[in-house]
Amino acid sequence: MGLRTQLSGFTVMLLLVLAAALTTVSVVSMQRKGREDVAQYEAIQYDKLKSQLKNLVDVAVGVIDKKHRQMEDSDYLVKYIRENLFSGDTAYFSWSDEELLSSYRTVAKDYLRAELLQQIADLRYDRGMGYYWITNDVSTYPTMIMHAAKPQNNGKVMSEDKYKVEKERGRNIYQYRVRLSRQSADSAFIEYTMNKPGEDRVYTKMSYSYWYQPLGWVISTGIYMDDILDDIAVFEARVERQLRGTVRILLITVILSLLIGAGLAIRFGITITNPIREVQSRLQGLARGAAVEHLEINRKDELGEMGQSLNDLLSGISTYTDFAKAIGKGELDVSFQPLSEDDVLGKAMLEMQGSLQGAKRQEEIQNWMSQGAAQFGELFNHYSEDINDLLDTSLRELVKYMGVNQGAIYLREGGDKDPHMERKAYYAYERQKKAYQRINPGEGLIGQCMLEQETLYITEVPAHYVNINSGLGHANPTCIVITPIMNNGVFYGAVEFASFHALQPHEVTFMEKTCELLAVSLNTVRATHRTSQLLSQSQSLSEELRAQEEELRQNQEELQATHEEMRRKMSELEMVNASLRREKSLLQEETQLLREELMGWKGQESAA
Incomplete structure (x- = not known):
């Protein structure tokens, strides 16, 4: 497709787009105007309805106010009592006015109030379809005092869910009327849904209420809005018909304008084809990488400016080349200025430079984090026995x-x-901060870190939280970072840093990773300490066991010696016993011989 055809087609398409946009804007404007007219008509109808409702309620309020003044007029009450309560009874003619009022004021007021309510109930409008109702002014759920169309509701507390038919938010219409009427007499209008008497269909209805404060009454009336809504719909349909007619005329005008514009576009395309083709040939040579001569510009119009732009591009190519060579050599900080704000290639090269700088920065961050991990990993492994040396050295090196x-x-x-937290190591703290400090869970930032077990990063440091002192003065830090010392879900403690500059995200990440390594080292040191304690206890127990064994051996030797002594003494005793037994036997024999000799001697003596 030739340039001339493309240009003509583009111009026609542009005209089509402009025509479509103009048509759309016009149609939208007319539609908006139509909606505004409908909204204005609707507002007028609503204002008329509200004015009518207010006038109707004012009539009832006027009747009530007149009757109320009569009820408060002592002369009228006396006259009413004599003419209506005791008109045929002459016994009360001798009573004074004060006696009648003292005895029958309340009764007379009750009669007058009942007559007033009946009078309001008899008031009708709108061919007998309009009526009034009165409730008390209780703000919770009011009680129906009089309902002209539904007398069965008289004396009923209007708290049932079926009265929650307010159109906007489904509120109780009787409760809402009391609230609005007590707030303002000009805004107590409510839209709600209600079926007409004798019909099942639900209609929209508007009511107006007035709070008559002397009696504590809320007087209301309402009008069904179906006629008004029908009028609004008819007006809206008329506006829509007018809009469609206007749109048809607009479309015919646009089509004629497009036909004329297409003819002009074709002629305009013919006049500019040759200069554009010349620029095209230069661009094709440039695309092939060939050496392209500058254009000779003899025009002062847009085509001349296009040629000048091409010449500027050729001049800028050398700048792009030099910049690309510098980037290729690793000179990422070399300066470069795009040809203009619309220089896409220049901006792309700047973005490339920024991406390379960002990659270099990421590499530096990774190297910094890797070197730090290696350094502190070696440090943690070196101090694997004394926990105090580990904490002091780790904190000092981390701060640096x-x-x-x-x-x-x-x-x-x-x-x-x-469970609580204790400060075990500190660096560059003021004197009062160096004292022993016990921190309970949830107490301050450290206690909060103990509860949440997450890193706290604070840039709005509370006043007097901590001061950074030097020989020249002191100041509050701008950044506080508290990182939990955790590993495998086990919380060992926390590291707190205060700084005049805000820590970068990668620094916070490095701090968290280092705290994980510190947690592992703390666990190792504590395990080593526990192992040492257990080993010491084991050695002590072994020494005690050896001492007990030696004592037992000595006791056993003494017992054996005692046993030998007892056995020797038993042997001696046996020998003594044997000797005694022999001596006893000899003694018995000698005794027996002596006894026999004595017996023989006694026998001889008897014989003599």
């Missing part, structure tokens, strides 16, 4: 590596019975 101004390490103590 991170470039912050102050730091502290807190460890969780107290076990499960009395």
